[in-house]
Amino acid sequence: MxxxxxxxxxxxxxxxxxxxxxxxxxxxxxxxxxxxxxxxxxxxxxxxxxxxxxxxxxxxxxxxxxxxxxxxxxxxxxxxxxxxxxxxxxxxxxxxxxxxxxFDDSIAEYVLGVILTFAKDLHTSLDLQRASRWQHRETERIAGRSVLVVGTGPIGRAIARMLRAVGMRVAGAGRRARSGDPDFGDVHASGRLVDHLPGYDYVAAVAPLTEQTKGLFDAAAFAAMKPSARFVNVGRGELVVTADLVEALRTGGIAGAALDVFDTEPLPVDSPLWTMRNVLVSPHMSGDFxxxxxxxxxxxxxxxxxxxxxxxxxxxxxxxxxxxxxxx
The missing domain is CATH 3.40.50.720 (NAD(P)-binding Rossmann-like Domain)
Structure with missing residues (x-):
């Protein structure tokens, strides 16, 4: 044969x-x-x-x-x-x-890691250590904080399970709204994402890139988030209008972002995201164990x-x- x-x-x-x-x-x-x-x-x-x-x-x-x-x-x-x-x-x-x-569990671990980094101000601790400075601070708890996971496929589900395990309150956003989901509890319709964003302390983007999700996170989406909210993107860079994200971070529209994917990769050396104090950048490696x-x-x-x-x-x-x- x-x-x-x-x-x-x-x-x-x-x-x-x-x-x-x-x-x-x-x-x-x-x-x-x-x-x-x-x-x-x-x-x-x-x-x-x-x-x-x-x-x-x-x-x-x-x-x-x-x-x-x-x-x-x-x-x-x-x-x-x-x-x-x-x-x-x-x-x-x-x-x-x-x-x-x-990559499901590995990406979920990454999301938990960056949430802990923000909450416990670990990036500042490293900077202070390098400067040999002893500066006491108080940090945040993550138990009881709310997370919206945008994307309800296997990676989103792994993220939801891991964050629930450490006491966070998790909901999802997907193609259709529903309640009683075993991993997310409530799932909001991603077509009405802006209506739901104000209720969450963290927003994790893991949706696939389609015609419907391209540019999903734009100026309107970031304006809808809490000023204290942090945004995590482990999905696709094109889910985000980068200029709108930069503006929201620069003006205090949101408190911070952890970004593993970008609309241009490698991230250009002149991107303002490299030097923003409230941004964590990793080179498309969140799942790479x-x-x-x-x-x-x-x-x-x-x-x-x-x-x-x-x-x-x-x-x-x-x-x-x-x-x-x-x-x-």
Whole structure:
């Protein structure tokens, strides 16, 4: 039986990790594997049956799509699928799967960590330590404080469970309003987000990037928040109108922000976000625990086995919604 052809999009610095991964060895025996960077993607896609986008930050797939004459399945090594969500892909018969589930708990730990950093003023303590200054301060409790998690998928649920475990009051915002949710309790409709933002001390953005969520956090959203509120973005940079966020932080419209994702990455060196005292910046790493790269390959390998044997694939994305539909 003819082996399927698998194209694998990876950066030069990622190829070694892939080729040395034990999870790829059975795949290399079962398929013709074409490892490629962005420049060679079109050639690798010709007559390929499947595409593994291991370089999940790459935006090369749309430009190479014309060569995908036989493609049946595309898997991306991330939970977000916006780098491969374009009209040609959306309108095709190609099945799209993602790596949902890998980063849930790690991102939840990050969100708890930055909330504690703000509440306990840990960033100031580090500055004072470096200056050899003994300056007593009082800090905030997080127990009893309220959090709105915007995005009710698996990552949002992991965040909700972790924050509830430390005594915070959590609600969600998603496509439809409901009550009695096992993780969020109340879920507000994200279409009416501005109506609900005033009630929360922290707002965590983890929604997928879609036409409906792009620019969701704009001047009106930040104006609706408490002046004492802190904003955390672990979703997508494009969820936020950056200029509006900068203005809200500069004028005291909100008290602070922890940002792991940005509409331009790397964050430009001249961005005012770097030097704002009330901002915590991290370089798109909130979910990246030690060993995550290998885990992503293992997730793909499991789905490859399913695809090859005709079993149902995991994490099939609804291409019209732009994410894997939740059961809840």
């Amino acid at each position: 003819e082996k399927p052809v698998l194209a694998v999009l990876c950066g030069d610095d990622q190829a070694r990790n892939l080729t040395e991964s034990p999870a790829m060895q059975p795949i290399e025996s079962a398929a013709v594997v074409r490892y490629t960077g962005e420049a060679g993607l079109a050639d690798a896609l010709r007559d390929a049956d499947a595409l593994f986008v291991y370089d999940f930050l790459s935006r090369a797939v749309p430009d190479a799509w014309h060569a995908a004459n036989r493609l049946r399945w595309l898997h991306i090594a991330s939970a977000g699928v916006d780098p491969v969500m374009f009209p040609g892909m959306r309108d095709s018969d190609v099945v799209l799967t993602n790596s949902r589930g890998v 030690i060993g995550w790269r290998d885990t992503l390959v293992e997730v793909f390998a499991d789905n490859f086995h399913r695809w090859q044997t005709g079993a149902p694939l995991r994490n099939v994305v609804d291409k019209q919604l732009g994410y894997v539909p939740s059961d809840r």
